[in-house]
Amino acid sequence: MVESATIGEIVLEVEDLRTYFRTRFGTVKAVDGVSFNLRKGETLGIVGESGCGKSVTMLSMMRLVPIPPGRIVSGKIVLDGEDLLQLSEGEMTNIRGSKIALIIQDPMTSLNPVFSIGSQVAEAIKLHHDIPHRSVVDQALEVLRKVNIPAAETRMRDYPHQMSGGMRQRVVGAIGISCEPMVLIADEPTTSLDVTIQAQYLKLLKDIQKESDLSLIFITHDFGIVAKMCDRVAVMYAGRIVEMGSVRDIFNHPSHPYTEALLASVPKMEQDVERLYSIEGQPPTLHDLPEGCPFAPRCPHVMDRCRTEYPPQIDQSETHYASCWRLA
């Protein structure tokens, strides 16, 4: 693991967040009672299979869920002492980018193809700082240098399509950090990157974090990113957090059968593995969740009780809990 910044007081608290979508199949409970907190300078990883609600959780925190079909049904998102869900749209616009920023999954769609990258970074800065144009350009340049865009003065005038995937990703990163937010959410920020470029980018994020005590949330499928970047991990399944702990809790003592299974299904570079464990079946569809524990149909430890009652959250240690009847 990369050495972390010093971890301070709680900056963000999410409490019992529920975000539902109305679809023609019925109500999709994409996020169904998610709670967690985040400290200053801390990196939290959120892992789980495709469709388990990771992105919708983050969109809810940014208040960017499309309404309709979506609706934040309940919950609190307290950032720096303020519940974001109580703010007006205008107030939220001021907070987005300046206090909490999101780097979305696909760098190409988050950049506008008709504007130069310099002007897009400048625009992000202007949105939140009332400063003269001249110094906006200087600041944009500085941010681009910070994310290691070579020859930033000239590359500023480039359009997104003139840059490689790795560079575009860094530009999106530059926009994310340009307003020095307290919390930066990175949704699968490196999936489209090459291994060596990914390593550069992850190191960069860590460096920025150390410098500014940024709190990071990493959304990913990839336990490698978690092992490298995160202090704590939340494992999501079917719209809920099923296990949460420090990165070592999760890797050394996974307690939820789903976490165990996920870890066992990842091949390792350092050793020969005869056969990978594989979880049979697929994650449930969120408009038609089974009663009880949603992992029950795939769980090797399933008991009668699992099929009727949702398991309670059971503490494993001060830093570690999981929701599973096997632990009760």
Added chain:
Amino acid sequence: MTTTPETSGNGQIILEARDLKKHFPVTKGLLFSKITGWIKAVDGVSFEVRVGETLGLVGESGCGKSTTAKMLLMLEEPTDGSILFEGEDVHLTTQAKRREYRSSVQAVFQDPWSSLNPRMRVRDLIAEPMVINWDMDRGGVMERVQKLLNDVGLNEYHSNLFPHEFSGGQRQRLAIARALALNPKVIVLDEPVSALDVSIRAQIMNLLKDLQNEYNVSYLLIAHDLATVRYMCTWVAVMYLGQIVELAPVKELFENPLHPYTKALMSAALPSHPDTVQDEMILMGEVPSPLNPPPGCYFHPRCPFAMDRCSVDVTEAKEPSPQHWVSCHLY
């Protein structure tokens, strides 16, 4: 590169690439009549695929992996070099032999189903290669479709569905079933699990291994993820900018990487545990363009070990230890 590692099956070479090249013209002007340069997508690549074994091809985006695969699949004409199948040059042999080659070498891509007719039912999509290539009656074809679906862990119920009714992992199973239809001897797997979730990935990798054991089919596996390669492969070739810079049996390559680029790739790979100690070797700069590769060793602008001669002299393959090939002036 003629001997076999201990891990091999019977070691017989089935498919061989000899100094393969693919250069794409860069054109300009009206009707693109003026050629202004060449993209050397693949620039002199040689390797062997053996019966029942898996050769991994790794390297950064744009280094020419898919172009190499397309040449083997005869979807791209090589600019130079040759492809030998069971010892015979596929471009110089008879029409009939070439047909046989095409059905013996099949492919599975990252999401092949996105390009298939969405209005065809799964059973017809899987039957299609047999209908085209084999003189087999309908009943026989349908029987084989069922057998193939069972082989990949699906059942009769699925044969009536349309591709969009499947999840990503199931679609990849279908693609594998279709690739197996003609009893191929080699399957080219171009990033077959990259788009899948970890849990589904494990299912598909295990399936591919089982099928290899059962049918003794050979794989050429293209992948980004080194852990996937370690799990799946017998041999690994590392590509950089259109060339193979290192080739070795899988264990040897992971335990004793020689080329600086291979070392950088390994140190950049994500750890499997937070306590994994990694020697950080973060490369600066981007992968150079194959349109304008640097002189000497193509890796020298990013290489932490570059010496004076590296920017001048081209490298050639050496075999510093048995079966371990590397192209670098350090050896």
